[in-house]
Amino acid sequence: MSKIHSVIRERYSPVIFSSKQIDEETLLTLFEAARWAPSSFNEQPWRFIIGIKDKNENYQKLLDSLMEANQNWAKYAPVLALSLAKKNSSVKNRPNRFAQYDTGMAVGNLLAQATSLGLYVHQMGGYRVEMVKELFNISDEFEPMAAMAIGYKGDIDLFPEELKERELKKSLRRPLDEIML
């Protein structure tokens, strides 16, 4: 663990977010990092819906779409986002079986960039897929992937006990010999 790069080591998914806004230029660098991810045939199938608290209406729509268990903590984050994968390849208009894989890699870049800037990202699969499709007029061309809460870490002492406990819970991983086959 200590030998891996700090952008990997220090990343985790918090439930304690500060209300501090992310300045626009900093936020843009996260999506710029995503933009430079590798993808099959350089298709770049990722798209992002971005909601900024008190700045655009996407924020409330994304928050409303989250499962209540996620809303409980995600509501503190200043930015919410949703990744989408374009299902078909643009060149041949046939299913791109790497669309979701590539979108995940773009988010991986975003996570590394965020960590390098002292930002944290907590991804969520727990949201109402049909609701986001409707609220954002997402066509069948795209598959909604993970929602994300993005922000700076908050002061743990200011948060409810239940979130404090979750925040301090240790995150475990499978041992190396289980994943290296």
Ligand SMILES: Cc1cc2nc3c(=O)[nH]c(=O)nc-3n(C[C@H](O)[C@H](O)[C@H](O)COP(=O)(O)O)c2cc1C
């Ligand atoms: C695709 C995806 C969906 C996830 N969905 C949720 C979710 O709905 N709610 C939640 O609290 N965490 C969610 N997580 C966060 C994971 O639980 C977390 O990444 C995992 O437990 C490892 O912890 P760490 O990110 O702090 O290292 C999700 C993560 C991913 C990548």
